[in-house]
Amino acid sequence: MTRTSTWQQILDPSHRADPYPLYTELRKTPVVRVEDGTYVVSTYREIVSLLHDPRLSSDARNLPEVGADAAAHADEEGFPGLPPNFIRIDPPEHDRIRRLLTRDFGPPHRPGRIDGMMPDLLRIVTSLIDDFTAKDGSGTDGSGTVRVDIVDDFAYPFPVAVICELLGVPREDEPRFQVMSGAVIETADPTTGGLAERQRRRAKAVADLGQYFAQLLDARHGRRGDDLLSGLLSGDSDEAPMSHEEILSNAALLLVAGHETTVNLVTNGMLTLLRHPEVLDRLRLGDEPDLAARVVEELLRYEPPVQFLSSGRNTLDDIEIAGTTIPRGSPVALVLASGSRDPDFVPDPDRFDPDRDHNEHLGFGGGVHYCFGAPLARPETQIALTQLAHRLKNPRLVADPPPYRASPSLRGPRHLLVEIDGVDPA
């Protein structure tokens, strides 16, 4: 098997349920150039080094093919649209936007923001689980057995409700923004087209979401609330404030990033717990206060929603790494999920073990782009899995493996059907 064919197999949907043996193969060559010219990096040490290397840019416009394509389509309606959001730009501009957003998200300015959301998180989860058996008998077969889809009935609506509340977006608008959010997510999938064409589709989808946010703000007629969008508009910082266009572009990023990954962590989590009933039982018993946190950290290592980062990362200079020179101007893919299972860094990496020490996974990335939403995603997933473990009676998988979404980079089940014998009271 050649390295190139290993990467192609990883991209192939037939390997979506279990790409991990292919990552083992990939790690035999830590840095490999694949057919489309991308340098694929698969070992822990090399990924961490590149995540912290300022010569690796997140701004796809540095790539000649993307820059030329953007210039060629600059006159088209909806393109280039809004300025790129901060996940797709480099310091110092990246850092300015991130600092401005952090003012309304956590310490030191809003230390109570996330803790203050906890009662709401629990309320949303409780109500979704209550509904499992309250759907007019739908899903029941008369024997008391209920069939639920952990994705549609729980793991999707939960983070959507949370991010709507955080941003001040009406939850009823979900059908509208879901189409645009799905379009953004699809562009992270390298099997859906060339990089330049995907960047163009991404810019268009972000511009559409931006237009949605512009209408939302217009409809508020300047009224401000306690939500993140209101905070951004107030601009009470010493930094140069965000322009209107920057606010729209970054609000779109938060909306998309705030739910599309959490749905997969909660679903991968429930699937993994059902495959490891001894851990599910420990979580159900509830007498180990730090177990939920350990389970979630181990899931971020063992079954991470973000398998790899590509979508425009590129070298600003030649970079020597693991005996290979990645030439300036090359696209790079960092396979986070492979790095987190690198046996040179993690003992017994293919074992799901919430009790492991020093769990330094790459599930939230690293360096300047380390996940902004991690302080929210962690308690969201802890609450979700703890409540499912406490309340579902005798849960069992209907199909293993379940059907997966197409994307190899943002990976998770499309549906996760589970049978239960009812739910215990909250």
Ligand code: HEM
């Ligand atoms: C389990 C859930 C989540 C996972 C696995 C996850 C994963 C990641 C990863 C791997 C990155 C790095 C991307 C890169 O380097 O290009 C990232 C960045 C980011 N995430 Fe998350 N994320 C999650 C939840 C969230 C939530 C809930 C939010 C919003 C509230 C969010 C907002 C962001 C933003 C804005 C960035 C860009 C940060 C920057 O460029 O400085 N994420 N996330």
